[in-house]
Each structure stands twice: as structure tokens, then as C-alpha cells.
Amino acid sequence: MAKILVTGGLGYIGSHTVVELVAAGYEPVIVDDLSNSNIKILDQLSKIIGFKPAFHQFDLCDMEKLEKFVAAEPGIEGIIHFAAFKAVGESVKNPLKYYHTNIASLVNLLKVYKDKPADFVFSSSCTVYGQPDILPVTEDAPVKPAQSPYGNTKQIAEEILKDAVVSGDVKKVIALRYFNPVGAHESALIGELPNGVPQNLVPFITQTAIGKREKITVFGNDYNTKDGSCIRDYIHVVDLAKAHVAALKLMANNDFKGYDVFNLGTGNGNTVLEIIAAFENTTGVKLNYEIGPRREGDVEKVWGDVTKSANVLKWTAKLGIDVMMASAWEWEKYLSQNPS
Template sequence: MQVLVTGGAGYIGSHTVLSLLQSQYDVVVLDNLSNSSVESIKRVEHITGKSVTFIEGDVCDKAKLRQVFSDYTIESVIHFAALKAVGESAQIPLSYYQTNVHGSVCLLEVMQENKVNNFIFSSSATVYGEENQVPYVETMKLGTPSSPYGATKVMVERILADVALANAKFRGVSLRYFNPIGAHESGMIGEDPKGIPNNLLPYVAQVAVGKRDKLSIFGDDYPTQDGSCERDYLHVMDLAQGHVAALDWLNCHGDFTGVEAFNLGTGNGVSVFAIVNTFEQATDQRIPFEVSPRRAGDLAAFWANATKANQALNWQAKRSLQQMMIDTWRWQSNNPNGYLEQ
């Protein structure tokens, strides 16, 4: 069974490709390498002892997509390829709508042409917006997100619902998750953002390894326990295994049609200050920081109720916050320049 993973050379994508290979799936990766490296795929192959078919290309390129579906017997698609930074999306919204929404439409159109109906969408907890109360549950209506990034995820989820109404054979899963952190326990693959990291833990790790002078904490006056934002941090390997569990679920429920949403999370909100403290304790590295103004689009706190995924997918987050820190530091200290040659 060949699975197409778009954005499969990226952070979450590469860990999911690894998990798919370990679960005996054959994987084809499509990635434009805009915020990733093909080195991640080479290392996944090294860890697993299995080969991955890699194609450099963009999900907005329908000719390339048609070639992929012509050359390979794709039976399922896991769709990661997207721009993903909340703050950046407020600065360059058109790029986010182009890549995240138009790219998804192009992919779905080519899938439809080739009668491929199994689709797992890497969505986001931001689809719950500001109206819904935490902890978020899947029965809540899609909200109005506070950023263009979140808006693109809502749009794609609505598109999937409409596709399912129009195509009785369509089988979609939307995985809504929060803040993936950590790295594979080998220390060989991890998060390697190009340029200045937009996410918290890669920035913390780069401060620890000496690439950055200090961390900026955006706001300490939120209505939370310590004034900093609270998020549901999830180990990337737990998240990767959640995607495989969703694919297994689709394959075991041949009569299912439509779109089903699942939250993937720990069910616990952790503050930015707590992340910094836990990292320092777990790694013996000091992280100097300063408090900066709030960022546009940041909500005070959100976390998941993952009961549905626990029960239906037989999935749960198993790795501790301390493990997330240890694995992050192993990756960063072994690869101070990421996937660039040391």
C-alpha cells in the first residue's frame, strides 16, 4: 500500500514517514523543500533500514501531482504541506492562502481525477477559534481563528466536508493538534527551521546551543497562572504515531465515508515559562530570556480533550514533558546546525 505524504521532509512529516515505515507502509514523499531538507529523508532511511521514494515538488503544481499519481499506485494521502507560523501568517496572508488552501484544492482535484479517496489532513487546534471554551472537543463548531494560518485550516476542513458531500466514496480524517515538540530518540531527526525559528522550543534549543543570544517570551500579562501563554505540547513521535493510527483506522473501517475529526493532545496546558524551566532542569542548560510585547494572533490558552482519539484510534500521548526536552536537546546538541553538514 503506497501512501503519499506531502511535506514529508518537514519536521512532523519526517517523523510520520518514519512511523509509517515501521508500520510496514510504502511511502512516497512530495516536498518543495521550502522549509525542510531531503537529508531528513536520508536519515529516516538510515534509522529504519527502508527506502523512501522522494520527489521534489509543490502541491500547487498540478502537473507534478498528476505525474506522481501516474507513476505510483497511491492509495492514501497524508497532507502536511503547508506554511505554519501564526505570526508570519499575519504578515504575509496571501502566501498562506495560496499554499495552504489552493495547494490543498489542487491535491484534492488530482486525487479525484485518480479516484483516490483516502485523505488524512494535518489540521490544527486553531480551528476552534476564540469562541470555543477549553478544553476543545470535536463536537464544537469550527470557530473564527485569530490568524490567517488558522483561517486556512478552517477553510480546508470546510472544503473536505463539501468534498465528502459531493463524493460518496470520500474518506477523510482531520487531525487537530497543538504544539508538537521533541525529536526522535535517535537524535538523528528533529525540527530544523530555516532562518529564525517561529516556534518556542526550537528557539529555546538554539539559545542553549549558542546560536541565539536569548529567548523572547511574547507577553507575560495573559490571564493564565503565570501570565505567559499556555499550550498543549505534544511529543512529535506521539503525533506521528497518531497519524499512522488514523490511517490504520481508515483501513480497518472500509465502510466509513465522510470526514471525521480527532484531537491529538495530552489534555494539559503548559505555560511558556514552564517550558523554559523544564528545559533547564532536564538539560542543565541555562536559557536567558526577555519579555517582549504580545504577538498578533496568539490566544492565552488552549489544550485538547483527546478522549475520542484515545477510544476510536486506540491512541494516546505517552511521552512526558521531560522526555520532550531531553529528546529536543539530544537532537540540537548533536546537530547544532540542523541538517547542514557539521
């Protein structure tokens, strides 16, 4: 079994990817500093995959600890790099936190694996497109000035990776540009578990539905969209996780060289108000929500063209909005019945 390093592997997307890696015959090795994740997810993962995966707790910005890890875990053949802060709003308020963590962790990884034959999958974002001129947005669309420090860290990281491929510091890199991951594993044992107040829509929806939050604020209803709220391309996290396995398989092919990027979405856009309605229709739970002012850093509308992912990565999203909402709700109910 190929040994794959999964940074941020106890986080939302990372934990689901660990499950899919094991299902595909890989051996995951998790590194996570638990700054935005919970150690109990390690036990939850163990219940799903049948064993406790290797886990190392430290901050990738700590070069000394990273070098010790590399010595302790030889034979890493692939790296899937999730570890990063990811909240648009927080990044606007605290940009230096985002630049330090998101960029330094990547550079450190590239340094320690410089002379080792590890393929690299990078967790990028559709935020690199800013507000696209043409929708759906393709991978060839120009990368516009970022509308948040978070988005800028993804742009900078992609540039670093491209330069590292040109220099030969890393041989094969795929950057996966996520749209909006939602939902949870069908077991309801893992899902999105934000520390503190959620920064993303769906966990705020489920926490409001369960009674943890009083109400949802919809940030703006005066955008140029069908109902005035922002449009995003929502994708089930399990579909997203499977794409990382597809990326590793593509890079294992000797025909793959250098650097490439792929959109990961459904190819369809939904407004915030449509997602609220979908949750209510799927679960039968009515939500308390209000319209608030626009949020700084938010893009009006974006959804992806996923033709390249289908043709080259051999991957397409399978799970629809109803499954996304139902699985997110089952996860929230599990959390309420199993408090930490």
C-alpha cells in the same frame, strides 16, 4: 504494503510520520518542495528505516508536475497531507502566501485523486478553535473566527474537505487537529529543522541553549494564566506521528464512512514559562530569556480534550514533557556537531 503519499514528508512531523508508517508496514512516498525542509533529512530517514524512501521534489501548487507525479506513482492508497506553511506570525505579515500555498495545494490534490480510492488524512490544527469558551476544548466546540491567516487556512481546508466528502470527490477523510508538537526522534537523526529564525518556542529554546540565539523572547506575561504567559498543549512529535497511522487504520475499516476530526494532544496545558523551566530542569542548561509584548495572532490558552481520540482512534499520547525537552536537546546537539 499499502502505498501512502506523504506530502511535506521531509518536514518536521512528516519525517517522523514516515518512520512510523514504515514501522507499521506501509510504503511511504514523499513529496516535498524543500521550501521549509532540508534534503539531508532524506539520508537521515534512510539511516533510521534502513532504506531510502521514494522522494519527489516539486510544489503541489504546480498542477502539471502533480499530474506527472500521479502517473509515475500509481497505486496510492492513502494520502497524508502535511505540506503547508505554518507560522502564525508570518501569516499575519504575509497572508497571501499562506492562502495560495495552503489552499491551492489541497485543492490540487483533491482534483488529481478525485477518481482514485485514496483515503485522506489532513494535518489540521487546534488554531481552528480560536480562543475556546470552555477548556479543555472538544471536537464539538464551535469553530470561531480565526485569529491568524494560518488558522483560517486550516478552517477553510476543513470546510473544503467536508464539501468534497459530501460531493463524493473523496470517500474518507480524517482531519487531525494538532496541538503543539515538540521533541525529536530518539535516534536524534531527525527533528524540528526550521529554515531561518524559528517561529516555534522549543527550537528557539534549544537554539538559545546551544548559543545560536542570544535570548528567547516570551511574548506577553499579562495573560490570564498562572504566570501570565500563554498556555499550550505540548505533544511529542513521535506520539503525533503514530496518530496518523492510527487514522489510516481506522479508515481501512469498512465501518468508517465520510469525514471525522480528532484532537491530538496530551489533554494538559503548560505555560511558556513552564516549558522554559522544564527544559532547564531536564537538561541542566540555564536559558537567557526576556519578557516582550504580546504577539499578534496568539491565543491566550488552549488545550485539548482527547477522549474521542482515545475511544475512537484508539490513540493516546505516551511521552511526557521531560522526554520532549530531552529529545529536542539531543537533536539540537546533533545539529551543532553535524553542520550542513
